[in-house]
Amino acid sequence: MTGWLLEPLTYPFMLRGLFAAVMVGAVCAVLGTYVVLRGMSFFGDALAHAILPGVAVAYLARWPLSAGALAAGLLAAAAIGYLQTRVREDTAIGIVFSGAFALGIALLSTVRTYTVDLTHFLFGNVLGVSPADLVVTAVLSGGVLLLTVAFHKELVLVSFDPVLATVLRLPTSLLRYLLLFLLAVTVVASLQVVGVALVVAMLVTPPATAYLLVRRVGPMMGLAALFGVLSAVAGLYGSYYLNIPSGPAMVLVCTGIFLLVLLFSRRARPPRRVP
Amino acid sequence: MEENIPVPCEVLRVENLTVAYNGRMALRDVTFTVLGGERVAVVGPNGAGKSTLFKAIVGLLPPESGRVEVFGCNPHQERVSIGYVPQREDVDLTFPVTVGDVVMMGRVAHIGWLRRPSRRDREAVRRALEQVGLAELANRPLGELSGGQVQRAFIARALAQEAPLLLMDEPFAGVDAASEEAILGLLDRLREQRVTVLLATHDLQMAAEWSDRVLLLNGEVIAYGPPGDALCPATLRRVYGGQLTVWEHERGAILLGDGHCSGGRR
Numbered sequence: 001m002t003g004w005l006l007e008p009l010t011y012p013f014m015l016r017g018l019f020a021a022v023m024v025g026a027v028c029a030v031l032g033t034y035v036v037l038r039g040m041s042f043f044g045d046a047l048a049h050a051i052l053p054g055v056a057v058a059y060l061a062r063w064p065l066s067a068g069a070l071a072a073g074l075l076a077a078a079a080i081g082y083l084q085t086r087v088r089e090d091t092a093i094g095i096v097f098s099g100a101f102a103l104g105i106a107l108l109s110t111v112r113t114y115t116v117d118l119t120h121f122l123f124g125n126v127l128g129v130s131p132a133d134l135v136v137t138a139v140l141s142g143g144v145l146l147l148t149v150a151f152h153k154e155l156v157l158v159s160f161d162p163v164l165a166t167v168l169r170l171p172t173s174l175l176r177y178l179l180l181f182l183l184a185v186t187v188v189a190s191l192q193v194v195g196v197a198l199v200v201a202m203l204v205t206p207p208a209t210a211y212l213l214v215r216r217v218g219p220m221m222g223l224a225a226l227f228g229v230l231s232a233v234a235g236l237y238g239s240y241y242l243n244i245p246s247g248p249a250m251v252l253v254c255t256g257i258f259l260l261v262l263l264f265s266r267r268a269r270p271p272r273r274v275p
Numbered sequence: 276m277e278e279n280i281p282v283p284c285e286v287l288r289v290e291n292l293t294v295a296y297n298g299r300m301a302l303r304d305v306t307f308t309v310l311g312g313e314r315v316a317v318v319g320p321n322g323a324g325k326s327t328l329f330k331a332i333v334g335l336l337p338p339e340s341g342r343v344e345v346f347g348c349n350p351h352q353e354r355v356s357i358g359y360v361p362q363r364e365d366v367d368l369t370f371p372v373t374v375g376d377v378v379m380m381g382r383v384a385h386i387g388w389l390r391r392p393s394r395r396d397r398e399a400v401r402r403a404l405e406q407v408g409l410a411e412l413a414n415r416p417l418g419e420l421s422g423g424q425v426q427r428a429f430i431a432r433a434l435a436q437e438a439p440l441l442l443m444d445e446p447f448a449g450v451d452a453a454s455e456e457a458i459l460g461l462l463d464r465l466r467e468q469r470v471t472v473l474l475a476t477h478d479l480q481m482a483a484e485w486s487d488r489v490l491l492l493n494g495e496v497i498a499y500g501p502p503g504d505a506l507c508p509a510t511l512r513r514v515y516g517g518q519l520t521v522w523e524h525e526r527g528a529i530l531l532g533d534g535h536c537s538g539g540r541r
Contacts, residue, residue, distance in 0.1 A: 037370060150389055157380050160370050164432070167333045167359050168384040215371045215416040 423454025
């Protein structure tokens with residue numbers, strides 16, 4: 001068993017994949033806690049799909065992929081923000097997300113190795129993480145975690161009760177934009193490891209699992225990070241041994257843990273009321 | 276030498292305030308002032324603009340015209356400390372927070388950016404919870420409280436702000452007897468601490484018994500003054516119109532101090 005676990009780590013690409021998986025599993029779960037508590041999962045999914053054209057343009061022009069992805073992510077967030085002044089919010093998200101995704105696929109289809117590259121962008125390629133990718137993922141994840149910790153109490157307050165945040169004169173719209181920005185950066189950091197099609201699962205499922213077990217935001221984040229890292233590492237091995245894309249492998253583990261906890265947590269938490 | 280008797284200072288001044296809400300004029304030309312330590316009941320029927328007035332005072336709704344001054348400051352521009360207890364239906368009870376977490380949120384502005392709660396903050400939270408009688412439940416998830424306990428938790432949060440002006444929007448709506456008792460006791464202690472309280476209610480008897488002054492509201496100020504003056508048949512007729520016979524019959528006697536019809540409270 002230990003041989004089965006350790007043997008792959010003798011390959012440098014596998015070791016890089018492990019580091020990337022751990023970071024992405026943790027940062028997605030921590031930021032995903034806000035996504036779950038604020039009901040932003042559709043927005044997160046849309047943002048992830050909408051970065052594809054940015055990735056495609058950067059890929060074709062041989063720019064750093066993360067730069068293109070980040071630019072597209074911020075552009076999509078701004079577009080959704082503007083459109084929801086004209087149509088309903090979920091409609092705005094649906095339009096931007098599908099339009100941008102289609103543009104990304106159309107751009108990538110002009111490349112000769114189209115199917116291979118598209119699969120990597122959509123579903124992740126954790127075994128192909130280069131040293132440069134690893135540095136980018138580390139910087140982005142570290143930055144997101146740092147900001148999330150630094151503004152934790154303000155972000156919790158504005159998520160739980162924006163009215164009190166306004167009464168206390170906190171800059172509520174600035175905090176909302178900070179959260180959207182952090183979400184975009186997290187998606188970009190996860191691109192290589194899980195891909196754009198499934199990153200929402202890494203954002204939503206581990207915090208949802210933790211939500212079934214604990215009743216405070218801090219412990220929920222910690223437990224979610226644990227589930228996220230566990231799923232990401234298990235998915236890495238699944239990808240290595242079963243030769244499947246890393247994104248689906250990780251998400252399947254995530255979903256499995258959620259279902260297990262769902263089955264067993266109901267008894268542990270009866271609805272209690274104070275007399 | 277004679278001691279200087281402190282002149283009650285003006286805590287709140289509302290001048291010609293007009294506020295639109297959902298595209299219609301909810302408040303027109305509202306003017307009144309409140310002195311330090313006073314207890315003011317804001318009364319009127321549903322849709323009279325009680326909640327809108329509070330939202331405008333704390334800076335949640337921008338005025339169309341007129342202005343609000345709290346301690347001589349404009350709450351829309353400057354950081355002034357007002358404790359605000361909104362109506363309870365706005366609360367997300369599925370959010371994973373404990374009662375203590377909720378009350379600590381009232382301290383966020385005191386704590387400041389990039390800082391953690393100090394001993395002073397934790398002390399303020401503990402005191403606030405004691406004042407509303409929830410000290411035992413500090414570690415209880417919010418979703419496990421009764422409606423009245425949730426109301427008390429949110430009052431504790433406003434107390435933790437240590438604001439000298441407190442606005443409470445229908446704090447007795449849907450509250451159990453124990454919580455009602457706790458809130459009434461708390462209001463008496465706040466008076467001793469010279470905290471100024473504005474309390475919105477549709478309960479005329481409560482307003483008459485409890486307050487120093489009554490603001491009778493119906494889109495505009497109908498009357499403002501001591502309960503006996505503000506809640507007279509003439510002003511009540513202007514607000515409640517055809518329903519007045521009912522009010523005069525059941526409640527009018529109470530306003531005149533007749534205890535026979537004391538319909539429930541205290």
